[in-house]
Amino acid sequence: MSVKLYVVQGSHPCATAEHALELKGVSYKRVELVELAHMALQRVRFGAPTVPGIVFENGEKVLGSRAIVHRLDERVADPPLLPSAPDDRARVEDLERWGDEELQSLTRRVCWAAFRHDASPMPSYAEGSKWPLPAAVIRRVGPIIARGAARVHGAGNSRLLEDMRAVPELVAHVNRAIDEGTIGGQNPNAADLQIAPSIRLMLTFDDLKPMIDGTPAGALAVRLFPDWPGHSPAGTIPRHRPESAGASDAQA
Numbered sequence: 001m002s003v004k005l006y007v008v009q010g011s012h013p014c015a016t017a018e019h020a021l022e023l024k025g026v027s028y029k030r031v032e033l034v035e036l037a038h039m040a041l042q043r044v045r046f047g048a049p050t051v052p053g054i055v056f057e058n059g060e061k062v063l064g065s066r067a068i069v070h071r072l073d074e075r076v077a078d079p080p081l082l083p084s085a086p087d088d089r090a091r092v093e094d095l096e097r098w099g100d101e102e103l104q105s106l107t108r109r110v111c112w113a114a115f116r117h118d119a120s121p122m123p124s125y126a127e128g129s130k131w132p133l134p135a136a137v138i139r140r141v142g143p144i145i146a147r148g149a150a151r152v153h154g155a156g157n158s159r160l161l162e163d164m165r166a167v168p169e170l171v172a173h174v175n176r177a178i179d180e181g182t183i184g185g186q187n188p189n190a191a192d193l194q195i196a197p198s199i200r201l202m203l204t205f206d207d208l209k210p211m212i213d214g215t216p217a218g219a220l221a222v223r224l225f226p227d228w229p230g231h232s233p234a235g236t237i238p239r240h241r242p243e244s245a246g247a248s249d250a251q252a
């Protein structure tokens with residue numbers, strides 16, 4: 001039985017898991033699921049609806065980017081993704097947790113809120129997909145997928161305003177972590193792998209790029225993930241006043 005990684009194309013936590021597997025030199029089969037449809041399939045296979053999930057060669061199942069990276073680090077020693085010194089390890093794990101719970105989630109909400117407003121960039125994010133739907137089809141189903149995903153992730157307009165205001169401080173937090181040497185070293189650790197994909201995905205949005213470009217956070221993301229699908233021109237993320245009551249959040 002080969003190692004199987006269950007992913008959705010363009011997903012930032014999936015990139016975390018894939019990069020960890022590549023660094024460890026583990027060969028694996030990439031099983032790409034279709035956005036939203038993946039939730040039911042993952043629930044059946046892993047008991048919860050998210051990607052990434054991994055099934056190791058002995059049948060062991062692990063769900064979640066952080067859990068996958070940690071389990072992989074236990075199974076394959078080199079190169080280590082977590083420092084052996086307890087204090088260093090605690091620092092990396094704290095930052096990794098923040099990267100997962102705060103940065104990763106905010107990035108996801110902003111993306112889906114943007115595509116809910118304007119789904120036209122979605123075909124560019126499907127580049128390299130195993131399910132190459134024609135752009136015309138993606139354009140048609142894109143708004144439906146975006147509305148569904150925005151609802152699942154609580155990506156409404158009022159949250160979007162709050163999230164957009166938080167971006168500069170999140171980037172500053174990553175810059176400080178690089179400055180302190182917790183991430184950004186020659187050999188990526190678990191926190192690098194958790195954080196860089198979110199920043200890299202943000203860089204595909206011209207509305208976010210000016211807050212990131214030229215910063216250590218941006219440089220780290222591009223160094224670890226030089227290629228990333230997708231481009232959203234300026235204006236994809238709406239700069240709006242809250243919509244009328246009832247339409248202002250993701251229930252629409």
Ligand SMILES: N[C@@H](CCC(=O)N[C@@H](CS)C(=O)NCC(=O)O)C(=O)O
Nearest residue numbers: 011012013049050051052064065066
């Ligand atoms: N923080 C978790 C969550 C991953 C996550 O939310 N993945 C999204 C795709 S980017 C997903 O599958 N969402 C479906 C859902 O939340 O039901 C991780 O890093 O694995």
